[in-house]
Amino acid sequence: xxxxxxxxxxxxxxxxxxxxxxxxxxxxxxxxxxxxxxxxxxxxxxxxxxxxxxxxxxxxxxxxxxxxxxxxxxxxxxxxxxxxxxxxxxxxxxxxxxxxxxxxxxxxxxxxxxxxxxxxxxxxxxxxxxxxxxxxxxxxxxxxxxxxxxxxxxxxxxxxxxxxxxxxxxxxxxxxxxxxxxxxxxxxxxxxxxxxxxxxxxxxxxxxxxxxx
Amino acid sequence: xxxxxxxxxxxxxxxxxxxxxxxxxxxxxxxxxxxxxxxxxxxxxxxxxxxxxxxxxxxxxxxxxxxxxxxxxxxxxxxxxxxxxxxxxxxxxxxxxxxxxxxxxxxxxxxxxxxxxxxxxxxxxxxxxxxxxxxxxxxxxxxxxxxxxxxxxxxxxxxxxxxx
Numbered sequence: 001x002x003x004x005x006x007x008x009x010x011x012x013x014x015x016x017x018x019x020x021x022x023x024x025x026x027x028x029x030x031x032x033x034x035x036x037x038x039x040x041x042x043x044x045x046x047x048x049x050x051x052x053x054x055x056x057x058x059x060x061x062x063x064x065x066x067x068x069x070x071x072x073x074x075x076x077x078x079x080x081x082x083x084x085x086x087x088x089x090x091x092x093x094x095x096x097x098x099x100x101x102x103x104x105x106x107x108x109x110x111x112x113x114x115x116x117x118x119x120x121x122x123x124x125x126x127x128x129x130x131x132x133x134x135x136x137x138x139x140x141x142x143x144x145x146x147x148x149x150x151x152x153x154x155x156x157x158x159x160x161x162x163x164x165x166x167x168x169x170x171x172x173x174x175x176x177x178x179x180x181x182x183x184x185x186x187x188x189x190x191x192x193x194x195x196x197x198x199x200x201x202x203x204x205x206x207x208x209x210x211x212x213x
Numbered sequence: 214x215x216x217x218x219x220x221x222x223x224x225x226x227x228x229x230x231x232x233x234x235x236x237x238x239x240x241x242x243x244x245x246x247x248x249x250x251x252x253x254x255x256x257x258x259x260x261x262x263x264x265x266x267x268x269x270x271x272x273x274x275x276x277x278x279x280x281x282x283x284x285x286x287x288x289x290x291x292x293x294x295x296x297x298x299x300x301x302x303x304x305x306x307x308x309x310x311x312x313x314x315x316x317x318x319x320x321x322x323x324x325x326x327x328x329x330x331x332x333x334x335x336x337x338x339x340x341x342x343x344x345x346x347x348x349x350x351x352x353x354x355x356x357x358x359x360x361x362x363x364x365x366x367x368x369x370x371x372x373x374x375x376x377x
Contacts, residue, residue, distance in 0.1 A: 003371050004340060007322050010315075011235075011341040018234035021251075026223045026230070029252050030259040036286035104257045104278045104286060105264065108335065109354025111281050197288070200331070204284050207332040211359045 037197055038102055038115060044193060045095060045122040049088070052129050056084065084132065091125040112205045119198070130186070134179055141175055222262045225271050226255065232272055233258075235342075236279040239326065239334050246289065254282045277352050280338065284331045325374040333367050340364060 033039075098118040104111065144151055158167035226233075233254050237247045258278050265274055326337055332353070339349045346364075350357040 002368055003322055003325070003375065004337065004368060007319065007326070008341050008343070010319050012343070018231055018238075021227065021230055023223055023227050026226050026255060027219070029255040030219065030223065032252060032256060034253065034256045034260070035288055036253060036257065036282070037288050038286060040288065103261065103264075104281045105261050105274065106281075107277075107352060107354030108281055108284055108332075111285055115285065201285055204331050207330060208353065208355060211332075211355050211363055 037201065038099075040197055041115065041119060042099060044197075045099075045118075048122055048126060049092060049095075052125070053088070055129075087128065088125075091121060091128070095121040095125075109205075109208050112201055112208070115201060116205065119194070126186070126190075130183055133182070137175055137179060141171070218263065222259060226258065229272050229275060232275050232342075233279055236283050236338065239338050240283040240287075240331070242327070249289075250283060250287055253287050254279050257282045257286060273348075276339065276342065276344070280335050280352065284335055321375065322371075325371050328374055329367065329370065333363070333370070336360065336364055336367060 095118060098114065098121055102111065102114045102118060106114065155164070155167065158164055233251055234247075236254065237250045241247045241250050258275065261278055265271070326334065329337065335353060336349060339352060344352075346357045346360050349364075350360040353360065355363075
């Protein structure tokens with residue numbers, strides 16, 4: 001008889017005095033709120049969607065946006081807005097569909113895969129926003145170089161002083177730094193939140209996958 | 214959800230609550246954690262209950278939700294991780310069943326099982342509950358062959374833990 005069989009004999013004897021919960025104890029429990037990781041993923045994901053929507057509204061209301069309006073870019077900005085809201089709706093639909101698919105009655109592996117899939121939808125949306133941010137910043141900078149009168153006068157001043165290279169270098173470095181810091185902070189935030197929240201799930205999923213090899 | 218559903222669920226769970234206690238016994242190390250996990254499994258069972266069809270046994274259905282909660286969904290609360298006790302929760306043994314030597318041996322065995330990882334514990338749990346490899350593989354989402362291979366490895370691992 002191996003170790004597990006000795007344990008099995010004991011396990012099924014029902015001689016252990018487990019706490020005996022009454023009908024009322026259990027009834028009270030079903031009224032309480034879950035604190036599962038799925039609930040947390042849902043809350044954080046909604047916050048992420050809200051964050052990016054808020055960013056887009058803040059940018060619209062900013063002075064930078066006022067300057068853009070002065071440049072009369074409606075023919076570019078309106079289609080971009082429509083596309084970005086369309087993409088937001090698409091991602092949100094995917095996220096909600098995947099979230100609804102999460103069921104505790106699936107097999108452990110399927111459950112983990114559905115959670116990871118839901119999580120990935122939001123991750124892709126964030127990556128899309130970051131790419132959008134970088135591309136937007138680059139296009140905005142190039143457009144500004146060519147069309148902003150304020151910039152032209154600054155450039156003329158720099159040319160007169162023989163500092164054209166330094167002028168461009170400073171602008172490029174500032175843009176790169178701002179983007180790097182923004183992305184860095186977001187990634188750190190991600191790494192911390194999801195690292196902690198999904199550590200166990202990832203470890204167990206890896207273990208299950210390992211069995212398939 | 215209507216009262217009738219609540220009533221039938223609570224009644225069923227009251228009757229089969231030992232299954233949940235057994236899952237908690239394997240996955241937690243102290244009473245607070247045991248209660249926390251029990252609470253979360255109850256909520257997950259209740260959330261899934263409207264989709265429960267009578268064609269599966271309530272207890273069989275509980276294994277799946279219970280293990281999924283313990284392995285994947287449960288987020289340890291601060292309260293439950295403040296104390297770490299690797300020997301697990303020791304429940305009282307009914308006086309008439311107490312045998313000192315046997316209890317010592319079992320204590321060591323439970324301690325060894327507590328050192329296994331979450332997936333290994335799930336396999337052990339289902340094995341102890343006398344489930345066949347088909348059910349073990351379906352519950353975890355792995356193939357039957359892999360479930361058998363893993364089970365043998367767990368037995369070897371336990372032996373190594375017990376006889377280092």
